[in-house]
Amino acid sequence: MRWNMILDDIVEKRKEQLQREKDNIEPQDMKEMALNSKNKNHGFKEALKKSGLSVISEVKKASPSKGVIAEDFRPVETAIAYEDAGAAAISCLTEEYYFKGGSKYFADIRAKVDIPMLRKDFIFDEYQIYEAKVLGADAILLIAAILSEEKIKEFYDLAKSLEIDCLVEVHNEKELKKVVACGCDIIGINNRNLKTFDVDLNTTSKLAPLIPYEAVLVSESGMKDENDMKNVKEQGADAVLIGETFMRSDNIKETMKQLRSCL
Numbered sequence: 681m682r683w684n685m686i687l688d689d690i691v692e693k694r695k696e697q698l699q700r701e702k703d704n705i706e707p708q709d710m711k712e713m714a715l716n717s718k719n720k721n722h723g724f725k726e727a728l729k730k731s732g733l734s735v736i737s738e739v740k741k742a743s744p745s746k747g748v749i750a751e752d753f754r755p756v757e758t759a760i761a762y763e764d765a766g767a768a769a770i771s772c773l774t775e776e777y778y779f780k781g782g783s784k785y786f787a788d789i790r791a792k793v794d795i796p797m798l799r800k801d802f803i804f805d806e807y808q809i810y811e812a813k814v815l816g817a818d819a820i821l822l823i824a825a826i827l828s829e830e831k832i833k834e835f836y837d838l839a840k841s842l843e844i845d846c847l848v849e850v851h852n853e854k855e856l857k858k859v860v861a862c863g864c865d866i867i868g869i870n871n872r873n874l875k876t877f878d879v880d881l882n883t884t885s886k887l888a889p890l891i892p893y894e895a896v897l898v899s900e901s902g903m904k905d906e907n908d909m910k911n912v913k914e915q916g917a918d919a920v921l922i923g924e925t926f927m928r929s930d931n932i933k934e935t936m937k938q939l940r941s942c943l
């Protein structure tokens with residue numbers, strides 16, 4: 681299978697979702713709603729820079745690698761438990777087909793928690809950034825594997841103009857180079873190999889030394905226990921993004937405590 685095959689499939693499906701979204705609210709209307717939005721940033725970047733290793737806890741019902749993770753999916757309850765457990769921020773999937781997420785889940789959670797929220801999606805159209813603002817997102821994910829350097833810069837600047845932070849995700853050195861060239865200030869290293877779905881925390885070890893000192897470094901995917909947390913912290917991560925481990929937990933507070941026990 682080709683390196684970007686899975687991402688290509690996800691993006692193709694995501695285009696269909698985008699069309700439905702545009703049919704529902706026209707691009708000009710979405711843009712106006714975003715520009716008139718009173719939603720304020722809850723301080724995503726600042727939350728990740730607090731001492732220790734900050735945790736972005738993810739609300740995710742399913743994934744391409746694991747299928748359905750949470751049969752009994754209760755997004756708002758889960759998000760409130762994350763906040764109570766001391767998560768620095770919440771990530772919520774809004775991609776419908778592969779991750780079984782949705783904008784409604786995002787909006788429902790936003791109404792109930794006070795910590796910063798990341799809109800986790802596959803963003804390739806400015807409409808999705810205006811929509812993120814309207815939903816109350818404090819940050820969006822930009823994936824270097826699906827965007828040119830020009831697009832990263834354009835979307836980064838647009839998001840910043842709307843007071844939205846960007847977590848810009850890389851998988852390898854080539855992607856990292858274009859992200860660094862764009863001056864991105866929050867860089868995510870995804871430990872998941874999208875060809876095999878294997879997670880390897882050595883991806884963080886390999887790329888972390890190449891991240892500019894002033895950028896916030898987020899290690900993403902595959903964090904299962906306190907040793908993984910200790911490992912990526914030692915590699916210089918400021919924050920981690922954790923989904924599956926929390927989504928499979930029946931006691932989120934206890935899982936958070938356990939994950940943080942070696943820090």
Ligand SMILES: O=C(O)c1ccccc1NCC(=O)[C@H](O)[C@H](O)COP(=O)(O)O
Pocket residue numbers: 686738740743744745746870872874877900901902903921922923924925
């Ligand atoms: O999770 C997947 O299978 C996946 C496949 C293709 C593209 C992205 C994918 N995941 C998105 C993520 O980045 C993770 O949801 C996030 O880092 C949390 O990972 P985990 O803690 O391993 O659930």
